[in-house]
Amino acid sequence: MRLLPAAIVWLTVLVPAAHAAEETRPRVGLVLSGGGARGAAHVGVLKVLDEMHVPVDAIAGTSMGAVVGGLYASGMSAAEIETLIRSLNWQDAFRDRPPREELGFRRKQDERNFLVRFALGLKKDKGLVLPPGLVQGQTLEQVLRNAALPVAEVQRFDKLPIPFRAIATDLETGQPVVMDSGDLVTAMRASMSAPGVFAPAQREGRLLVDGGLVENLPIDTARAMGVDVLIVVDVSFPLYSRDELTSPLEVTNQAFAILIRGRTLEQRKKLLPTDIVIDPPLGRFASSEFSRVPQALRAGEEAARGASASLAKLSLSEADYRQYLAARNTRSTELPVIDFVRADAASSQYDALVKETMHDLVGKKLDKELVRSKLSSLYALDRFETIDYQLIEDDGRAGLQLDLRRKSWGPNYMRMGLNLEDDFEGNSRYNAAVRFIATELNKLGGEWLTDVQIGENPKLFTEFYQPLSLASRYFLAPSFDFEERSVFELRDADRVAEYRVREVQGGLDFGREISNWGEIRFGVRRGTGRRRVLIGDPSLPASEFDRGGYFTRFSYDRLDSIFFPRHGQQFDLEWGAERESVGATRSFDTVRTSWLIARSFERHTLIFWTDMGTTVDALETPENSFALGGFLNLSGLAPGFLAGPHYGIGRLMYYRRIGRGGEGVLDLPAYAGVSLEAGNVWQNRRDVSFGDLRTNASLFFGLDTPLGPVYLATGYDEGGDQAFYLFLGRTF
Numbered sequence: 001m002r003l004l005p006a007a008i009v010w011l012t013v014l015v016p017a018a019h020a021a022e023e024t025r026p027r028v029g030l031v032l033s034g035g036g037a038r039g040a041a042h043v044g045v046l047k048v049l050d051e052m053h054v055p056v057d058a059i060a061g062t063s064m065g066a067v068v069g070g071l072y073a074s075g076m077s078a079a080e081i082e083t084l085i086r087s088l089n090w091q092d093a094f095r096d097r098p099p100r101e102e103l104g105f106r107r108k109q110d111e112r113n114f115l116v117r118f119a120l121g122l123k124k125d126k127g128l129v130l131p132p133g134l135v136q137g138q139t140l141e142q143v144l145r146n147a148a149l150p151v152a153e154v155q156r157f158d159k160l161p162i163p164f165r166a167i168a169t170d171l172e173t174g175q176p177v178v179m180d181s182g183d184l185v186t187a188m189r190a191s192m193s194a195p196g197v198f199a200p201a202q203r204e205g206r207l208l209v210d211g212g213l214v215e216n217l218p219i220d221t222a223r224a225m226g227v228d229v230l231i232v233v234d235v236s237f238p239l240y241s242r243d244e245l246t247s248p249l250e251v252t253n254q255a256f257a258i259l260i261r262g263r264t265l266e267q268r269k270k271l272l273p274t275d276i277v278i279d280p281p282l283g284r285f286a287s288s289e290f291s292r293v294p295q296a297l298r299a300g301e302e303a304a305r306g307a308s309a310s311l312a313k314l315s316l317s318e319a320d321y322r323q324y325l326a327a328r329n330t331r332s333t334e335l336p337v338i339d340f341v342r343a344d345a346a347s348s349q350y351d352a353l354v355k356e357t358m359h360d361l362v363g364k365k366l367d368k369e370l371v372r373s374k375l376s377s378l379y380a381l382d383r384f385e386t387i388d389y390q391l392i393e394d395d396g397r398a399g400l401q402l403d404l405r406r407k408s409w410g411p412n413y414m415r416m417g418l419n420l421e422d423d424f425e426g427n428s429r430y431n432a433a434v435r436f437i438a439t440e441l442n443k444l445g446g447e448w449l450t451d452v453q454i455g456e457n458p459k460l461f462t463e464f465y466q467p468l469s470l471a472s473r474y475f476l477a478p479s480f481d482f483e484e485r486s487v488f489e490l491r492d493a494d495r496v497a498e499y500r501v502r503e504v505q506g507g508l509d510f511g512r513e514i515s516n517w518g519e520i521r522f523g524v525r526r527g528t529g530r531r532r533v534l535i536g537d538p539s540l541p542a543s544e545f546d547r548g549g550y551f552t553r554f555s556y557d558r559l560d561s562i563f564f565p566r567h568g569q570q571f572d573l574e575w576g577a578e579r580e581s582v583g584a585t586r587s588f589d590t591v592r593t594s595w596l597i598a599r600s601f602e603r604h605t606l607i608f609w610t611d612m613g614t615t616v617d618a619l620e621t622p623e624n625s626f627a628l629g630g631f632l633n634l635s636g637l638a639p640g641f642l643a644g645p646h647y648g649i650g651r652l653m654y655y656r657r658i659g660r661g662g663e664g665v666l667d668l669p670a671y672a673g674v675s676l677e678a679g680n681v682w683q684n685r686r687d688v689s690f691g692d693l694r695t696n697a698s699l700f701f702g703l704d705t706p707l708g709p710v711y712l713a714t715g716y717d718e719g720g721d722q723a724f725y726l727f728l729g730r731t732f
Contacts, residue, residue, distance in 0.1 A: 027057040028314055029227030030072075031219055032065030033264070034192070034212035035235035036287025037296060039064025040085060041280035044300025045233050046078035053321035054231075054314045058163045060222035062211040065233070066166040066191035067144065070184055073164035074151045075331030082297060084147060090290035100560050101568065102373075103380045105513050106465070110382075111562045112730065116416050116707055121409025122436070129409040131385075132199040137189055138379055138386050144185045145388065146368045150331045152391040156181045161328040163225060166191040167211030167218045171200050176214040178221055179203075183390060199385065202405075216260045219267040229314065230275040233300070236264050237287055276310045278303045335366040339397035347404040352443070353378070354402050356470040361400065366391075371400070377516070383407065383439055411440045418707065419455075419729035421630070421639065429639065431455035431729075444470060458484045477509040481527075486534065487625055487643060498535040504528055505547050518556045525549060526583050548583030551576040562730060563709040564655070564671055564702065565598040566605050588624070589616040603657040605673075612648035614685060626681060631725045634677055635698035635715025638723060642681045646688055649679025655702065671702040694718060700725075 030049075032042045042065055049056065061069030071081050100108060121129035157164040157180045166179045166187040179187040182204060190201035190208040200207045215221070222230055239261065240254050271277065280303040285296060304311070316324060341358045343351040358374050361367070371389065379387050385407045392401045415435045422428040433453040441448060446466045453459040463479040484502045505527020513519050527547040552575050559568040573593045578584040592613035599606050613626050628634050628649060629641030655673025678693040700713035711727040 025055075025316070026228035026314065027226060028055055029058045029060070029222040029225060029230045030056045030069065031217060031222045031230055031232040032059065032061040032069045033217045033232075033234045033236055034063025034065050034210065034260075035237060035282075036064055036194070037090075037290040037293060038235040038237065038280075038282050038285055038287055039068060040290075040293040040296035041235050041282060041300030041303070042068040042233055043078060043082050043085060044280070044297040044302070045231075045278055045304040046072055047082065047297075047301055048304035048308070049231070049311070050078045052308065052311055053316045053318065054311055055316055055321065055324045056162055056231075058165075058222060058225035058227050060165040060167070060218040060225065061191070062167040062216050062218055063192045063194070065235075066211065067188045070164060070166060070188040071144075071147055073157070073160045073162040074148050074184065075161040075328070076147065084143075085293055086297075088143060090293070100562070101558055102376050102516065104377070104516050105519050105555075105557065107380055107382050108516075108557050108562075110415075118706065119413040119415045119437075121407070122412040122414050123409075128414070131407075131409050136199045136385050137193070137201075141185060141189050141386065141388060142372055142375060144188055146372065148184050148188075149335070149366075149368060149391070151184060153393070154184065154329075157184065157187075159329055160184070161331050165218065165221050165225065167215045167221060168193070168201070168203075168208040169211055169213045171195075171207045171209050174214070176211065177206065177208060178218075186388070212260050215263065215267070217264045217267045219270055223270075228274075230271065231278065231311070231314075232268075232271065232275060233278045233280070234264065234268070235280055235282060235296075235300075236261060238284075276307055278307050335368075336391065336398035337365050338362055338400055340394070340399040342399065342401055344401050344403050347402065350402075350404045353445075353470050354404070358400070358402075366400075375402075378404070380516070381445070383411065383445075406440075412436070412438045417729075420726070421729075422726045423638065424724045424726070427638070429456040431457050433459075442466075444468070456486070458482075474512050475510070477511070477521075477523075478507070479509065480506045486640065487531075487627065497533055499531045500534045501531045502529060503547065517558050518554070521553045521555075523551050524582065525551065545585045546583050547578065547585075548580075549576060549578040550582070559596070559598065561704075564605075564669065564704050565596070565607065566600040567598050569598070570594070570596045587617065590614070590624075591616075592626075605653075605655050605657075605671075607651070607653040607655075609653065610648075610650040613646070615645040628679055628681055631700075631711065631713055631715065631727050632675055632677065632698065634679055634694060634696045634717065635675065635713065635725075636696040636717025636719075636721045636723055637715075642694075644681035644683050646683075646685055647679065647681040648688070648693075649677060652676045655700075669704040671704075672700070673702065674699050 032039070046068070056072070059069040059073050061067070068081060071084070072078070076084075118131075121131070123129050151160055154160055164184075168177045168179060168187075168190040169175070170177050179190070186201060186203050190203050191211045192198065193201045193209045195209050195213075198210075200209050202208075211218075216236060217232065217234055219230065219232065237253075237257050239257055245251055245254060268277070280296070280299040282296060282299050285292065285299075338361050341354060341361055343354045347354075357378055361370065361374070375387050375389065378384065383406060385405045386403075387405070388403045389400050390403075392399055413436070415437075417433040417435075419431040419433075420428070421430070431453055432455055433451060436450045438448040439445070444467045446464065448462070448464050450462040451459060460482040461479065463477050466476045468474040468476065482504050484500065487499050487501055505525050507523050507525040509521050509523035511519055511521035525547060528544065529547060530544045554573050556569065556571040559565040559570050571594070574591070576590040578586070578588050580587050590613065592611075594611045596607065596609040615624055624645055625643040626645070626647040627640045627643045628647060629637040630639035632651060632653075633639075633649065634642070653673060653675040655671040658670050658672050675698045677696040677698070680692055680694045682688050682692070695718045696715060698713050698715040700711050703710045708729055711725060713725040713727060715723040715725065
């Protein structure tokens with residue numbers, strides 16, 4: 001019975017004392033500043049806090065600090081956040097489009113002409129309209145959505161495992177906006193919407209941009225959350241010295257840094273002697289250098305360990321830290337079964353599209369990767385500025401509600417392009433093109449595409465593309481095409497004339513897209529043409545001809561890039577049948593095929609690429625000829641140097657990515673390479689022979705620019721001919 005009084009003493013004295021110790025410990029607030037890529041240092045600081053068992057009772061963050069802080073507040077550990085940001089391809093995260101392999105087949109074909117990647121909007125009342133930012137944030141927002149899914153239903157940020165605040169700037173009023181409720185992901189996304197880079201975020205009726213403009217170090221906000229001591233991590237960019245201000249970009253960055261730094265210093269003056277300030281040693285680490293995230297992590301960890309003496313005063317014992325973790329609001333790990341999918345009220349016109357695309361999610365447990373894939377397929381339609389989703393509950397049923405925001409600069413667009421080839425011997429060829437696309441012409445997503453091209457090869461092409469279902473598989477496509485081009489007539493390997501050929505034709509195609517990688521298309525064509533002598537014997541007569549017939553084409557495209565592919569394949573096979581019964585001057589057949597395979601390891605890429613074509617029973621006329629010559633088409637010969645009704649060429653290429661191109665957000669990938677080429681044209685099929693192939697080679701330097709690929713190259717022919725090229729435009 002002596003044990004009973006002891007137990008009573010333990011229950012009445014020791015347990016309350018333990019709770020009193022827990023209740024009387026100082027409440028710790030964490031302040032994380034903005035700083036772009038420099039903000040990865042926050043994760044290094046969090047790792048040390050976790051290791052030292054330092055509790056965090058509230059978090060306030062701005063920009064990248066809001067992203068890291070929001071993920072930590074959602075219940076993720078520092079180690080989990082580190083794994084996420086190390087695994088993230090930041091180059092892709094700052095691109096809106098999914099990887100090219102995931103695009104719909106029609107959108108892949110948009111780049112097969114020499115067109116600039118960026119599309120401008122066309123509006124009757126405004127003319128040309130630019131996107132509101134270089135990046136709409138779709139990819140990064142979905143990364144955050146997947147990471148924060150366990151707290152998707154939490155609407156008040158005080159109910160997160162750690163209470164949280166994110167700071168943004170109201171773009172209309174210039175006032176700071178403290179976000180303490182609503183959707184966590186949109187709050188993080190709004191806080192880091194750097195003007196000019198990310199499009200402004202729309203949230204609760206406000207247009208929001210990066211909070212760093214008004215409150216980059218939200219000390220007042222954190223203090224208002226009822227904390228006793230602050231841990232402040234400042235990754236703000238330091239000011240340049242006078243000697244470093246050598247370009248307009250650096251001067252502009254300095255102006256922003258002065259604005260942000262002035263407000264930051266005002267906030268730091270409000271710190272108390274008991275607060276802890278951590279300044280990671282990041283030096284001139286640029287806010288855009290996401291390729292150096294590991295270095296920023298190490299800098300944050302180093303700085304936090306340097307403050308370990310101060311942090312130790314806040315550290316808990318193993319048992320107390322476990323108790324602290326257990327007392328936090330829980331982070332759900334159970335994913336619900338989806339009972340319905342729908343568009344939200346603002347996107348109601350796309351409800352049928354949402355249900356058609358995502359119906360196979362219903363009745364199954366939420367699969368984050370499948371949802372990501374489905375959203376990518378919707379985004380690949382290229383109609384939407386952003387597509388997001390939320391988990392909701394309606395009458396006890398769990399569902400996905402999608403927010404599909406149509407492009408604010410759409411739905412009509414214009415893309416421009418330039419193709420230039422110069423051989424440094426006074427011969428140059430150029431083409432300038434513009435493409436107009438009118439989208440969403442009807443409920444099934446009809447499009448009207450028109451290409452206008454001037455220069456060496458004038459063109460006018462227009463096509464109305466009408467899907468026959470919401471899934472956009474079967475389609476009809478009436479079209480009209482005008483084209484003028486130069487072709488050569490050869491006699492015993494000598495040019496005897498250059499003709500100018502003009503063709504006009506109309507057509508009607510029927511086809512089906514195969515998943516997102518292929519298309520099969522059937523069509524009928526009817527048109528007329530005329531050829532005239534441009535250079536050569538003036539006694540050669542001009543002539544007119546008629547076109548009419550059918551074609552079938554199968555296309556396969558899984559290349560990761562149309563400019564500098566590193567992996568994947570592309571294959572095309574087309575059979576054309578000119579028939580007198582459809583109006584052709586003479587019946588004949590053509591077959592043409594192309595196959596490209598790309599394989600890479602680290603920075604090295606190997607490409608095998610072959611083209612061939614033949615005509616059957618055709619008159620030997622210039623308009624029915626295939627041509628070779630020019631960069632990567634027997635590079636040592638002038639463009640169009642060889643022409644005939646039968647041709648074949650194979651290429652083996654190697655190139656290496658040089659420098660850091662492609663790893664930073666704004667870097668331009670650069671490549672150095674070599675090609676070996678073997679091919680020829682033949683006037684008669686019986687003359688086709690491997691022993692008759694003409695061998696060529698090239699050395700080139702290439703740059704992947706926003707205007708398209710640019711090459712500086714030299715080509716060599718087995719006969720001793722040599723050509724030099726400055727080439728702008730697509731080659732593959």
